[in-house]
Amino acid sequence: MTEPTPRRRLSADDRRAEISHAARSLFATNGYHATTTRELARAAGVSDALLYRHFANKRDLLEFVVTEAIETFSSLPPLERMEALPTDQLLLRLGHGFLERITANLDLILILVGNHAEVQDARFASFIDSAASALGEQLAQRGVAKNADEGYLSARSFFGSLISFILLQRVLGMDSVRPVDSGRYLEHLVELTVKGA
Known part of the structure; x- marks a missing residue:
């Protein structure tokens, strides 16, 4: 036995x-x-x-x-560490870190999105709001946006586009229809953001 x-x-x-x-x-x-x-x-x-x-x-x-998820994203390096970088390099560094964190923790994103009625937790939204506010102020100070409000909208678009990209490619199957390299996508997004498009 x-x-x-x-x-x-x-x-x-x-x-x-x-x-x-x-x-x-x-x-x-x-x-x-x-x-x-x-x-x-x-x-x-x-x-x-x-x-x-x-x-x-x-x-x-x-x-x-959910607390683990919030801590995972909140532990990204603060923007202050990257303020000396040129705008495109700042956005690339932020974007790469954010994409890596989303990709490595896609299950947590799916839980936050798919179970939002049960979760009812605003900490992730507050994290995105805080990150977009800080980045928006940087974009305004650098002349990429007219003011902090427009900078905030550009930063929200930036972070939202990255989340949407991963969800579309990995969860909804765009990778099987048209694979797109995340680095190339990020470079294009940075270019659009810097141009203010």
Whole structure:
């Protein structure tokens, strides 16, 4: 008779991270409501009881995942570190970092978008608003936009275009219809933004 494989002993933080990782995948693929706690426990390789030891309920787990998502994007390098760069280089650096973060955490974006009614959390929108405000002021100071309000709109368009690009290419299947290199897309977007188009 084969002995069962012993369960790995993990710290509470590591176990929560493991459960959260499984939840990210299931919530992004199936949605919050369609995912059962039994499926979450099975995907994380834990019992239902152990899942409930780390998270009071499925809602608590969703909140943990959303907080991870917000922290992931909020940890991007601040604009102040790049103020000395020429405008096109500033936008390229910001854009590359943002695209990398979105691509690496696409499941989190899908959770925020696909489960917005359950999430009801304005932290990601506040992060985008803050980033667009800071970038908008830079664009106005550099003469790319007439004033901070127009700079804000250009910056919102910039960040929104990057999110839309990844969603269209990777989630909605544009890659199979017409593959577009993300670097080339970003360069074009930077050119449009700098020209004020």
